[in-house]
Amino acid sequence: MLIDFHTHIFPPHICAERSRYCERDPWFNELYANPKARMATAEDLIAEMDASGVDVSVTFSFGWTDPGLIEECNSYVLDAMRRYPGRLLGMAVLQPTAGARALRELERCAQAGMIGLGELMPHGQGYRLSDIALLTPLMDIVRHFQMIVLSHCSEPVGHLYPGKGNVSVEDIITFITAFPDIPFVAAHWGGGLPFYTLMPEIQRVAANVWYDTAATIYLYRSDIFPAAVHMVGADRILFASDYGLLRQKRVIKHIAQSGLDEDDIAAILGGNARTLLRL
DSSP states (O other), X not given: OXXXXXXXXOOHHXXXXXXXXXXXXXXXXXXXSSTTSOOOOHHHHHHHHHHHTOOEEEEEOOOOSSHHHHHHHHHHHHHHHHHSTTTEEEEEOOOGGGTHHHHHHHHHHHHTTOOEEEEEOHHHHTOOTTOHHHHHHHHHHHHHTTOEEEEOOOOSSSOOOTTOOOOOHHHHHHHHHHOTXXXXXXXXXXXXXXXXXXXHHHHHHTTTEEEEOTTHHHHSOTTHHHHHHHXXXXXXXXXXXXXXXXXXXXXXXXXXXSSOOHHHHHIIIIIHHHHHHTO
16 A cells, blocks of 8 residues: 655645635745645545555645634645545645634544645744643543644755745754653654654654654655665655655655665655554
């Protein structure tokens, strides 16, 4: 079973009218103002999955500033889950600074069957992942519904790119220290967190962390795979394409050619996600 743990979908009218939404949201404008930046609907994602042999995709929309847009897109993801049962597993996007409204939205999404909260985008929404007082009420709901949290993570060095953000390793450590019982998926290899797990105290704190491979092709040499397996173990790595940014087949091929053995590749491409999602 192939499971992509990081994909984005949008309602068709947002895809068709992106310039209007770029005017409404500065962070969306940074990522999608370029017409070449691919946006996908649920149907686009299903077609991509069929072409790439992917069985299941974890999907979510975008961390808008406006809670109304977030709720609209969450509803679209919920509808896509109903239309493609077992193939699309949705996560709830939230604007944590919306207070009680965000709590109600997370409960709505959890009760409707979403499997997690994410992708968190603190850098685009005006808060930090280390703001524990802000996030604790949300994590109480996550814990109650046994959900997963997935957050964007950023490299503190290296080239700039649209959407890089500033979610630092320090932010991540603060978050996972405060909520050690909540399964946490650190997108984009955790912004370098695997390296710091070589420190025993960080390894202990990161015991409930998984690392997704979203956008790897744009970030690291393929050596990242054997290096990360050595540092955190193959069982902690999740195949993630960041579709529609990257095509799923391209990412699968990249992982398959990474030099890992067949068992590790099979675990990364789906086995680990099956375990985490209790499929």
